[in-house]
Amino acid sequence: MNECLLCKQEFIPEISFLQIFSWSKYREPKICFRCLHQFERLSEIRCKYCSKNMNVAGTCHDCLDWQQIYGQNLLYNYSVYRYNDYFHDLMVNYKRYDDYVLYEVLQEICYKELLKIEADLYVPIPTSPEHQQKRQFDTISAIFSGLVPLTPLLKKKSGCGAQGEKNKHERLASSQSFYIDKEKIKKSFNGKSILLLDDIYTTGRTLYHARDQLLQFLPDSEIRSFSICR
Ligand SMILES: [Zn+2]
Ligand SMILES: [Zn+2]
Structure with a gap:
């Protein structure tokens, strides 16, 4: 029996034959089947760049806007879930109420998809110094x-505010808030494939800023992103 981290009910994890024969990849489930199904997976018809669900496959309005700035050099982002109310509540508890243990839920719902994407380097989107100090943990790295x-x-400048607290216009207008950690960056990273990691892709502003900064130092790298929600 496991206790579900979300509804606190006990449940018996389902184990498939495949999992029995691959113990190295098996992760003990932290949430029950019912809670897992509150998360709404994105359907297959998506924007070819950012994973946004669409009625007809193609390029979404957000990405058409980014084309005005970046031309054909758009960021490929892979997301797994739609940002529904259930996910919203989870993120509020995780970020605003500092419910650290929820990182395990977020891991559980995305690890299979993340592990399918190969990259040389995985670069997390950093939390602001103010939030990090307040929470005592970095939400994305956790x-x-x-x-x-x-x-x-990447590091985040102090005093920039959280994107989650801004409306769409403010998000898009926000200025570059990241800088490179010069102690960590190496010349040999140039040309490597990089996967940026974030929780929610809203307008794309955050991830494009992150890519802009990395490309200044690593101009030959191929940079994509993974965010749990779109
Ligand atoms: Zn549950
Ligand atoms: Zn798009």
Whole structure:
């Protein structure tokens, strides 16, 4: 019996034959089947760049806007879930109420998809120094550090505010808030494939800023992103 981290009910994890024969990849489930199904997976018809669900496959309005700035050099982002109310509540508890243990839920719902994407370096989107100090943990690194080896090349300037507290216009207008950690970056990273890691892709502003900074130092790298929600 396991206790579900979300509803606190006990449940018996389902184990498939495949899992029995691959113990190395088996992770003990932390949430029950019913809670797992509150998360709404994105359907297959998506924007070819950012994973946004669409009625007809193609390029979404957000990405058409980014084309005005970046031309054909758009960021490929892979997401797994739709940002529904259930996910919203989970993130509020995780970030605003500092419910650290929820990182395990976030890991559980995305690790299979994340591990399908190969990259040389996994670079997490950093938390602001103010939030990090208040929470005593870095929200994004806490999710992904148990899943892939992280190379934290980016830092966030202080005093920039959280994107989650801004409306769409303010998000898009926000200025570059990241800088490169010069102690961590190496010349040999140039040309490597890099996967940026974030929780939610909203307008794309955060991830494009992160890519802009990395490309200044690593101009030959191929940079994509993974965010749990779109
Ligand atoms: Zn549950
Ligand atoms: Zn798009």
